[in-house]
Amino acid sequence: MNQRRELPDWEQLYQEKDVESMPWFNPDLDPDLDQALTQLKLHSSTALDLGTGPGTQAIALAQRGFQVTATDLSTTAIQKAQRVAQEKGLDISWKQDDILNSTLNQEFDFVLDRGCFHVFPPERRPDYMQVVVNLIKPQGYLFLKCFSHLETRPEGPYRFTPDEIKEIFGGQFNVLSVKETVYHGTLSPLPRALFCILQKS
Numbered sequence: 001m002n003q004r005r006e007l008p009d010w011e012q013l014y015q016e017k018d019v020e021s022m023p024w025f026n027p028d029l030d031p032d033l034d035q036a037l038t039q040l041k042l043h044s045s046t047a048l049d050l051g052t053g054p055g056t057q058a059i060a061l062a063q064r065g066f067q068v069t070a071t072d073l074s075t076t077a078i079q080k081a082q083r084v085a086q087e088k089g090l091d092i093s094w095k096q097d098d099i100l101n102s103t104l105n106q107e108f109d110f111v112l113d114r115g116c117f118h119v120f121p122p123e124r125r126p127d128y129m130q131v132v133v134n135l136i137k138p139q140g141y142l143f144l145k146c147f148s149h150l151e152t153r154p155e156g157p158y159r160f161t162p163d164e165i166k167e168i169f170g171g172q173f174n175v176l177s178v179k180e181t182v183y184h185g186t187l188s189p190l191p192r193a194l195f196c197i198l199q200k201s
């Protein structure tokens with residue numbers, strides 16, 4: 001699981017490519033997130049979509065009545081997503097922000113991380129944890145989607161076993177569930193993924 005992974009220059013990628021061509025592009029709300037929101041009866045809460053990229057999840061959440069803030073390292077990703085949201089008449093707070101060195105100073109009912117955490121090498125995970133835990137209200141949730149150890153493509157982000165998720169997040173969060181699933185996007189077959197529901201202790 002700890003093999004070193006080559007990851008793109010995110011800003012360059014969003015400048016050069018259409019978001020619709022990106023492997024993680026999913027125009028609809030992620031089905032695992034959808035199910036979790038229903039299960040936990042979360043409506044109209046405050047949400048942070050961190051590493052929002054194309055912004056599809058932020059947009060889908062705003063359409064369902066959540067008050068959404070969406071951030072990404074890439075300024076171009078934020079600009080492109082903001083344009084789409086404006087065309088749809090949605091009010092979302094868009095910000096360029098590096099989650100490893102964040103300037104956010106708000107607490108949210110939940111944070112969605114769909115594919116951001118899994119791009120960070122092991123030595124940056126403590127920095128991530130320190131920031132993210134402070135962005136969630138007490139008893140609030142972190143919904144995490146990351147590649148699973150069952151994914152066998154040689155390229156792509158870091159992969160995790162359910163036990164590794166429990167080990168990494170278990171100190172700061174109650175690990176409510178870790179489900180084997182897929183990462184909905186443009187690849188075929190869809191990459192194997194984990195969807196984790198973590199509650200701030």
Ligand SMILES: C[S@@+](CC[C@H](N)C(=O)[O-])C[C@H]1O[C@@H](n2cnc3c(N)ncnc32)[C@H](O)[C@@H]1O
Pocket residue numbers: 010011024025026050051052053054055056057071072073074077097098099100113114115116119
């Ligand atoms: C795999 S993509 C997922 C995009 C989006 N969450 C989705 O599901 O469509 C990972 C995203 O994380 C962003 N990212 C990478 N490093 C980041 C950082 N340090 N802070 C914030 N965002 C970052 C990238 O720019 C990219 O948009």
